[in-house]
Amino acid sequence: MVRHLAEVSKLVVKIGIVGGTGYTGVELIRLLLAHPEVEVAVVTSRGDAGVPVAEMFPNLRGFTDLCFSAPDVEALSKCDLVFFATPHGVALEMVPQLLAKGTRVVDLGADFRIRDAELWSRWYGLPHTAPEALAEAVYGLPEMNRTAIKSARLVANPGCxxxxxxxxxxxxxxxxxxxxxxxxxxxxxxxxxxxxxxxxxxxxxxxxxxxxxxxxxxxxxxxxxxxxxxxxxxxxxxxxxxxxxxxxxxxxxxxxxxxxxxxxxxxxxxxxxxxxxxxxxxxxxxxxxxxxxxxxxxxxxxxxxxxxxxxxxxxxxxxxxxLVKGAAGQAVQNMNIMLGLPETAGLNLIAALP
Amino acid sequence: MVRHLAEVSKLVVKIGIVGGTGYTGVELIRLLLAHPEVEVAVVTSRGDAGVPVAEMFPNLRGFTDLCFSAPDVEALSKCDLVFFATPHGVALEMVPQLLAKGTRVVDLGADFRIRDAELWSRWYGLPHTAPEALAEAVYGLPEMNRTAIKSARLVANPGCxxxxxxxxxxxxxxxxxxxxxxxxxxxxxxxxxxxxxxxxxxxxxxxxxxxxxxxxxxxxxxxxxxxxxxxxxxxxxxxxxxxxxxxxxxxxxxxxxxxxxxxxxxxxxxxxxxxxxxxxxxxxxxxxxxxxxxxxxxxxxxxxxxxxxxxxxxxxxxxxxxLVKGAAGQAVQNMNIMLGLPETAGLNLIAALP
Amino acid sequence: MVRHLAEVSKLVVKIGIVGGTGYTGVELIRLLLAHPEVEVAVVTSRGDAGVPVAEMFPNLRGFTDLCFSAPDVEALSKCDLVFFATPHGVALEMVPQLLAKGTRVVDLGADFRIRDAELWSRWYGLPHTAPEALAEAVYGLPEMNRTAIKSARLVANPGCxxxxxxxxxxxxxxxxxxxxxxxxxxxxxxxxxxxxxxxxxxxxxxxxxxxxxxxxxxxxxxxxxxxxxxxxxxxxxxxxxxxxxxxxxxxxxxxxxxxxxxxxxxxxxxxxxxxxxxxxxxxxxxxxxxxxxxxxxxxxxxxxxxxxxxxxxxxxxxxxxxLVKGAAGQAVQNMNIMLGLPETAGLNLIAALP
Amino acid sequence: MVRHLAEVSKLVVKIGIVGGTGYTGVELIRLLLAHPEVEVAVVTSRGDAGVPVAEMFPNLRGFTDLCFSAPDVEALSKCDLVFFATPHGVALEMVPQLLAKGTRVVDLGADFRIRDAELWSRWYGLPHTAPEALAEAVYGLPEMNRTAIKSARLVANPGCxxxxxxxxxxxxxxxxxxxxxxxxxxxxxxxxxxxxxxxxxxxxxxxxxxxxxxxxxxxxxxxxxxxxxxxxxxxxxxxxxxxxxxxxxxxxxxxxxxxxxxxxxxxxxxxxxxxxxxxxxxxxxxxxxxxxxxxxxxxxxxxxxxxxxxxxxxxxxxxxxxLVKGAAGQAVQNMNIMLGLPETAGLNLIAALP
CATH class of the missing domain: 3.30.360.10 (Dihydrodipicolinate Reductase; domain 2)
Structure with missing residues (x-):
């Protein structure tokens, strides 16, 4: 089979994904592989490092040669923007390190959605250990917060x-x-x-x-x-x-x-x-x-x-x-806004019916 | 294949079903075929008269030799009790005739559920032409109306x-x-x-x-x-x-x-x-x-x-x-109450899981 | 809620089930609870001992008060017949002990289906450690082996x-x-x-x-x-x-x-x-x-x-x-044959449609 | 909502679809709306003329303003290429007229798939009334017939x-x-x-x-x-x-x-x-x-x-x-080959998983 790569106009934007083995992760990969302005450079998985992404997700066979890699702040920090598609608690730890290195983040998890750290702790059962990141996080519902999202370093992608x-x-x-x-x-x-x-x-x-x-x-x-x-x-x-x-x-x-x-x-x-x-x-x-x-x-x-x-x-x-407006699609929408790309880039998707 | 008939103790109660080709109809037949105290004598269908019931409903192959017959008040009136599993408007016409002949009725349709005939007409788009039957109809929610159901000649089985x-x-x-x-x-x-x-x-x-x-x-x-x-x-x-x-x-x-x-x-x-x-x-x-x-x-x-x-x-x-507590099962429960049978007869059914 | 127990004519036959937490197990329980001639006395589960069966399987709420118990040969041997609904390898160990105590067994697993122990080992990856039980096991396809099943002490219920x-x-x-x-x-x-x-x-x-x-x-x-x-x-x-x-x-x-x-x-x-x-x-x-x-x-x-x-x-x-003719139902059919009950007892089940 | 139209590079190719109300029709519309080189000009339906396409197919709301029109050879002949997504027998009648006017056709139905007209008649129950069109039709399995498809005036798209x-x-x-x-x-x-x-x-x-x-x-x-x-x-x-x-x-x-x-x-x-x-x-x-x-x-x-x-x-x-490689997608692939477009244009689609 000939590879069907998305026709990428200019490979200027490098993207990382932390936690690519869940459903949000694979949907993010699908959307980004077809996005005309970005390149997925890193997809991490603690448990499946070394496994080809397309081996875990058979829909991606022929569309990517990426393998999962172990999460590594150094490698991720070389990306222009990193998505977290991880269970709560993971972004909490890694995001401050990435922000410190100047990498922008969209967190699809729950770690930065609730402004009140104590309230967050009560519902999620963990202490909130990144209060500074939380303080600067922008809640990524573009219909409410588009302007703030544009310049945000950390966007908390809303729950579904x-x-x-x-x-x-x-x-x-x-x-x-x-x-x-x-x-x-x-x-x-x-x-x-x-x-x-x-x-x-x-x-x-x-x-x-x-x-x-x-x-x-x-x-x-x-x-x-x-x-x-x-x-x-x-x-x-x-x-x-x-x-x-x-x-x-x-x-x-x-x-x-x-x-x-x-x-x-x-x-x-x-x-x-x-x-x-x-x-x-x-x-x-x-x-x-x-x-x-x-x-x-x-x-x-x-x-x-x-x-x-x-x-x-x-x-x-x-x-x-x-998985789209409720997770990966909205994350890409936020990315587009953050990077100054057309907001609908890579998102002109018509539902298949039936 | 040897026929698996329900072991019927005494074939005293003869049952008719008007409108047996819908999902409520087939569920009623399934329940009644396994009921120890009744016999399904007539199942009518205007459009499919002559067709074996088990030909339309392949789950019933081997359990019944009944054929659909054209609806006929005379034949139905020989039953002890008749169920209507018909679109609204049908029971309206036939029920008064059956009551007149002394046949008791459980209507699984909507014709006798609303006490206010005018309100009924507004929602169902027909004039209510059986006001006397409506007046005597008992709303068949046993948990509310058990006593009235016992002696009712006409029970309006509740909607799902x-x-x-x-x-x-x-x-x-x-x-x-x-x-x-x-x-x-x-x-x-x-x-x-x-x-x-x-x-x-x-x-x-x-x-x-x-x-x-x-x-x-x-x-x-x-x-x-x-x-x-x-x-x-x-x-x-x-x-x-x-x-x-x-x-x-x-x-x-x-x-x-x-x-x-x-x-x-x-x-x-x-x-x-x-x-x-x-x-x-x-x-x-x-x-x-x-x-x-x-x-x-x-x-x-x-x-x-x-x-x-x-x-x-x-x-x-x-x-x-x-289809059961919301239709055919509740209808059988009403029948049991009306006929003085144990209320759970034929209804000791455990859901199959998974 | 009033309990709807099956109307059991004579509680003469006591049944045990080893491995009741799988889909074959719960189906077996459903069938046996409605069977007129038997009583489920023991349902074992290594991991869920103490848990009420109806808590794991919500369809059974109101129909049984049984709790899972740890598998115990002594308790099981007091049953007239024991079903194994276990992964391969489990029956291999326990069945010889039960046979030695005179308890008859229907194994719904694969341990006694293949007559050639070596061939079995190749496909199932275990040595076959119960050659004597294997030698006497009867393959429980009633349509082939009804006579042998009647007197069998150990029936290997066929795969689906x-x-x-x-x-x-x-x-x-x-x-x-x-x-x-x-x-x-x-x-x-x-x-x-x-x-x-x-x-x-x-x-x-x-x-x-x-x-x-x-x-x-x-x-x-x-x-x-x-x-x-x-x-x-x-x-x-x-x-x-x-x-x-x-x-x-x-x-x-x-x-x-x-x-x-x-x-x-x-x-x-x-x-x-x-x-x-x-x-x-x-x-x-x-x-x-x-x-x-x-x-x-x-x-x-x-x-x-x-x-x-x-x-x-x-x-x-x-x-x-x-899960029925391919597992639990056929197992009950075999049980009926072994115990001299009517072969269709507890199995006069009409599929619900739709 | 802002309309998300596909970014069409040059609107040179006008496309017609005969019979757009089935599942093959709507899939064809979805693919063509996102195709960078074509414009859907006409979608016909005998029964639903006048109805907005996006009213019948809610996935298309916001992506097209097209309405179904009654099938009309004159209007269709102004298209560069016409797809038939019709029950067998329809293309048989209209295709010769379109070919006569120089319009190329991809028939997604069965009318031109079988080379032997008599054999076709036996299976489809109609006389084959377009023997000349049948004689020139090319069976549109690109993996077998790519060269012939390039210059074909009429392509018979294979069955699924x-x-x-x-x-x-x-x-x-x-x-x-x-x-x-x-x-x-x-x-x-x-x-x-x-x-x-x-x-x-x-x-x-x-x-x-x-x-x-x-x-x-x-x-x-x-x-x-x-x-x-x-x-x-x-x-x-x-x-x-x-x-x-x-x-x-x-x-x-x-x-x-x-x-x-x-x-x-x-x-x-x-x-x-x-x-x-x-x-x-x-x-x-x-x-x-x-x-x-x-x-x-x-x-x-x-x-x-x-x-x-x-x-x-x-x-x-x-x-x-x-509906894609088995119907609408293969039809678009054939269209691409016929029109000299890149064979994968509009078809670089990754399956969404899960």
Missing amino acids: YPTAVQLGFLPLLSKGLVDTQRLIADAKSGVSGAGRQGKVANLLCEVSESFKAYGASGHRHLPEIKQGLSLAAGAPVGLTFVPHLVPMIRGIEATLYAELKQDSDDLQALFESFYENEPFVDVMPFGSLPETRSVRGSNLCRISLHRQPESNVVIVLSVIDN | YPTAVQLGFLPLLSKGLVDTQRLIADAKSGVSGAGRQGKVANLLCEVSESFKAYGASGHRHLPEIKQGLSLAAGAPVGLTFVPHLVPMIRGIEATLYAELKQDSDDLQALFESFYENEPFVDVMPFGSLPETRSVRGSNLCRISLHRQPESNVVIVLSVIDN | YPTAVQLGFLPLLSKGLVDTQRLIADAKSGVSGAGRQGKVANLLCEVSESFKAYGASGHRHLPEIKQGLSLAAGAPVGLTFVPHLVPMIRGIEATLYAELKQDSDDLQALFESFYENEPFVDVMPFGSLPETRSVRGSNLCRISLHRQPESNVVIVLSVIDN | YPTAVQLGFLPLLSKGLVDTQRLIADAKSGVSGAGRQGKVANLLCEVSESFKAYGASGHRHLPEIKQGLSLAAGAPVGLTFVPHLVPMIRGIEATLYAELKQDSDDLQALFESFYENEPFVDVMPFGSLPETRSVRGSNLCRISLHRQPESNVVIVLSVIDN
Whole structure:
């Protein structure tokens, strides 16, 4: 087979990936191999150093000759930008060293998402050992923080649920239209959100042909979402968040409920104008029913609004691909912003249907 | 192959099924063929009269020699009890004739579920032409109406979503513990709930590997649920109900949200005592995560309760098999009650896992 | 919830299960809990001793109070019959001790399936340390060995693929109609055949929405199938066997190809008469297309025959549920035969469809 | 949302698509919208004229403003090249008219695949009314016919199964290494191969969690495959072909069996050299296990070889995406060749995993 390399215009930007053996990692590699302006120089894995990336991920056969290497700050620091696609705690240790060497970082993990280190510790069970990095980290939701992302040295890429939920609630909260103490987010995710570890709970035989809630008494994404919504609302919000596991590989759907403080005819117009210039948010016609497959493999978030008869509850439906807009795609979007590239570079992806 | 007939103790009870070609129909046949006290005498289908039932449903090969017959009131009236597993409007026409002949009826369709004929017409788009039958119909949720079901001539078997949602909310409402104006039911169903018609929307290629809300601006089960909850609460409730389509065949999960009027430590005890003697409701330990697969093919509803930190919202998780407790199984349960049989006869079914 | 115990007529037969934490184990428990003539007295698990069975397997909540116990020959020997649902090598050790104490055994693992201990060692990578038990073991395919099973002390329950493949080929081989050197079995299995270990390879995200062959250069079931077919043919057969992984939980389909030595008009009649008295083999009309779902959860094997234009190849399609007729159901069938119970006791199961 | 149009270098090539409402149609649109050298000018649908393409296919929202139009030879003839993604019989009528006007055609349907019009009629049940077009049609398997495709006015794009099966057998047959009278192709396809019609048989509830053979007594792709293999072998071959339905959306796996005429050590080298310069055929290392997901959404065919102990049967495993290399992708590959574009233009697609 002839290699199909992406046609790279100028190999100026060198990229490193720490923790390339998970689903977020392989999706990042897929997106970056097809990105016209960057070159993946290093992909690390502690456990699989030496293994060809394409041997672990058969979709990549013919597209890359990279092998996993052991994580090494020296080698990574030669990259222009490093992505962390690691379990929480890993970036905490290595990021300060990279920043010290002038390497910019996008962390797809949770280590720098929560501004309050103590709160972070409570939910993640570790002391937060990088307070300075945390202090400078920018929360990488471009629709909120584009300007800050541009010059950030460290971007905390949002969680998958937080992306879908925040994009759905933001217009309502920023305009002060709803009761901020009664927000409900009922969210559903495909199984890839649970990662690539060999756990019984994620076997096809355990999760296929079944549906369940999980984390219903409190999930780690709850404080992250509350933080973002509270910033938008200008005051602490009251939020109930229940995630669920859907028997499919990719996709998140969030059904959001909020009480309107007063009736409003122009919710649709509000959403449309709020996201008017956003390349990756699609406000669908009022009453539409977004499907996760319509964004599978793409970086889009599609949103629609609903009202029910005799009710002052506004319902927002929001769908993303958890591995793209909810992880690797948004990370590339952040990278594009940080590097001054066109924000959509490498992200003009149409979902394949069916 | 030797036929495996259910070992029927006494063939005293003759059963008819009107509309046996849908998923509710075949599930009813499966349950009744294995029921020790009844005999399926007639299964009708307008379009497939003459076709062997086991030719349409390959799981039944070897278990029945029945053929579909054209619906005929005379033949049906010779049965002791007739099930309707038909689209709305069909039972409306035929049920009065059967009642007149003394045949008892369980309607698995929607024709007699809503007590207010005008409200029914608005949601179902037909005039309600059987007001007398409607007046005597008993809503067949045994956990609410067991006594009335016993002597009913006509039982309106509840819808699938209404079963899961009502069983989850009932204890809270009957005790007056929650704000009845702010109920939210976020429900999810497998695709079998959409029936066995050849529609593009239900093709595997359209619904597999995807998730979406539907009916978000108002679904036909909304008035049915509201009616039941209002009865339990003693006053009209305010409810937002959003159903979703899960890429699996069977199962409903409902995640219910209600605001506690005052804090309460004994919610778990309340639920346990409320359902103490119910053979088909399993109140799981506080904080459990019921999975739809744990009730697949069985008549159980499993329920659990959750609270989140610093929140006065009680979360109820409720799972059923939409074709069993949500349709055919509950219909058999109603039949058992009506006929004075043991309520669990033919329904001691353990879900197969995995 | 009121417990729904199976209505057990006489609790005369006590059953033990060694290795109850796998998919074969839980299926065995499900079948035995509903069996009218037996009582499950012991279920062992080395790693999960003390854990309630219904905590690991949520489908069993309300149906059993059993806890896993550490495997103990003394306790097991008090059972009338013990099932082994263990990885190969475990039964090898314990079975001789149980036989010595007079306890009869059905081994659902592979330890006693291959008569040639050396051949077994080559495929399974262990020395065979129980030659005497092996010598007396009866291969538990009732359709071949019913008489021997009746009085056997040790039954080697066939593998899942071997069951589907042998039942499809047996009539042809026993009548000498096909070229025994050119048999091809292309078989496909749901993922539950791969067990309940937490392996990356069996995650939903790895096997859903994909299809592949595996073991194509030689699978452990190859020598088992060859042994059975050679016995039927009266001479060593030449067989190519390729298994495949289907993105579903349960079911095996085997498509079998054989060259007719001379043309034959009565293949269908041959199959029908060969299996005339078999309660669990359904020979479908010529040209039928058996679906695995038609036997899901049931102990049936459904078989059909095909010919293509201008071809002397006979095609046999054979479907089973790998966990029932391919494992736990066949084990119960063997138990019934061994104990003189009706062969179909506890196995009158209709597949649920859809 | 800002429109993400593909960056088209020069809008020189205008493309028409007849029959854009099926799965092959939407895949073709997806590929062509992202293709750098072409513009989709017309997409026809008899039944849905006037409907925006992105309304029917939600993945395309934001990527195209096209509406379906009624099929019209005049409008189509203004295109440089027209694809037919229609049921058999449609191209038969319209293609001669387009050829007469100088428009080149790639037919993704079956109308021009079989050289023998009478044989075609027998399998497809229609008289072949375009014998002249048939005479000039080139069978569009680039790996066989690249030179002829370059100058062809009409290319018959191969069927999905024929692509996977022929690419697997071709090296063996062209070198005369195997018994051409004993070829067996056991092939498996995702459900998208069955199209987008609203048929009960293709509902999720009918095909999910199940596996079956179909067309086992003779499938329309049999004569097409035989024709190609016979050409490669230089004489008529004997082939048994059985297709199966896999509960997934996309992907075909073919397991091919052939008897070696004499033992051969260099099969792997043969395959590697045979496909050395093919951009879309990946010969994997000997003994590899290709998965359909590794080519999902991509135009690759991945192939591997296996042998079993003491056997002279060579096993070839071949996987493609039925909608890409098996339909729309191969059609674009043919278009690229016909138009003198780089053969891989618009087809450098990496499968998304998981």
